[in-house]
Amino acid sequence: MEKEIPVRKKRKLSNDHLTAIAFLIPSIILILIFVYGFISWTGYLSLSNYNTIVPDFSFAGLKNYIYLFNDFRFQADLRNTLFFTIFFIGIVILLGLGLAILLDQKLKGESIFRNIFLFPMALSFIVTGVVWQWLLHPSTGFNKFLIHFGIEPKWYTDTTILAGFKWGSIEFGLPVAIIAVVIAAVWQMTGFSLAMYLAGLRGIDEELREAARMDGANEFQVYVKIVLPILIPITMSVVIIMAHISLKIFDLIYAMTGSGANFVTDVPGLYMFETTFRGNYYANGAAIAIIMLLLVAVFIVPYLWNSRKGES
Template identity: 60%
Template sequence: MSLPETKTNMQLNINTKKKKVFTQDRIVSLIFLLPSLIGIGIFVYGFIFWTGYLSLSHANTAAMDMSFAGLKNYLFLFDDFRFQSDFRNTLVFTILFVITSIVLGIVMSAFIDSKIKGSRFFQNLFIFPMAMSFIVTGAVWQWLLNPSTGYNKILQFFGVENLPLWYVNPKVLLSFPFGDIEFGIPVAQISLVIAALWQMSGFVMAMYLSGLRGIDDSYKEAARIDGATELQIFFKVILPLLRPITISAVIIVGHISLKIFDLIYVMTGPGNGYVTDMPGVYMFETTFRGHHYGQGAAIAMLMLLFVSLLIIPYLISNRRKEVEE
């Protein structure tokens, strides 16, 4: 056998061994991943499928009639005063919560990144509420906003009397008719936004702070040499570089606001005229108290749709960027 033929056979043997090892690695990896894949398939996608099927059934009594009902449960919700209120409340809460948390996160991170004396103390102070659950936050802020307790008690000490129960106030600002409801900004929603900001703005601050400390100082120095002011540097150099952080913060905070339940349930409940009600609260009461399982499943599927409309475009965009790179 000639030398070139020997080299060729050796190379074929090496390639065969590599393929065999690669195949074995894939099989071992699949074995380790299989329990997780089965669990996700059953307890995530399986339950999503079951909830979707339940939402199309007549299962609105304890008898659990699973016969096909079409879109009956969805049509009922779209014509329901409470669900229309929930849609308004979710939209208002999400917009106010996301925008203010982003603005506060940027301001707090810029303040801490300036490295003034005591910045480490404020960093810990801002992030501390993240250690609590929304249930604790709701209980704390319910106490703080109650006219007979909290900060209102301090105001009464200074002679401010007859404080309104504004955190359950049914008034809707900037309202206009929309279906069976007044579409606008419910006054009581402001209290929920304040409580949610108290807990989540520190998390957004931490995201922006990590982004700020990852920006090379050479960008700022180059802008200063070109004559840019510190304000111009921040808005035209730093903020564009923080765009990935902003998108991630919007996704995280937005999906929390779209499916929020515990804060509202503990702090205000549905409220007068459902001004603080949310789909999560409505789903819980409809399903587990009213035994209207089909309607509760329909609410759950619509909540999934709301979250998907926020997250799926982001995932598609990221996937396209990975393919292009």
């Protein structure tokens, strides 16, 4: 006797499902228009000849991109962004992890220290830029104290390139002036890294550490073999978020240093702003925006892909 194959009945959408979809549709439409629609429009604009006040949407191919990669200022922007990103992410991770480990020792007054470290996050980058611009100005702030000892650092006005060599139109190396910007950015964002790592440390089962100690591991080995591997997902999250901030940084640079002498503190965000809204080179500005989007995507997309694979 042949077995009857059960026919799967189509599930009808309940009123709750329909209500949820109805609430989501406006958000989906707005995202499609104001996110993906504007990204598409920016991409189209970057391939046009719209570099005057008079609109010109004729197709220009990759002309704007070729111009940018041959431009001295944009090459300097990429160099500055590279070194700013490396030092900014590295120092934020090391300081945040170190401070989190110290606070995890159940110190007295922990809440006071935690609030002190988190306070800079309550400020905007504009405020941070103005404060550090004054603190590190060659004639005011911290420098007035150093002058008494015969030290006169130029900070963000220094045009020196450390370990530089000729690369394209620029001297490739570490711009001394970018160090001042790194200091200001690290001051503001270390609190975020601290909070992330402290939450991760508090979530580690103490029995794991005790078991390692009973097996003869010292404290250094406990952190290297047990704690730090557990904190790898948090480290990846901090790296992604800090990279996202550093690659599209604008307000801190704008308030603190501007593009700097010989563009030693210039970044793509600042160049895009001045190109688009002051120079009226809309296609070039759109090309810079697309390049910034791709730079951010290099970090974000692999992270999201791995996260999705881990969940499945």
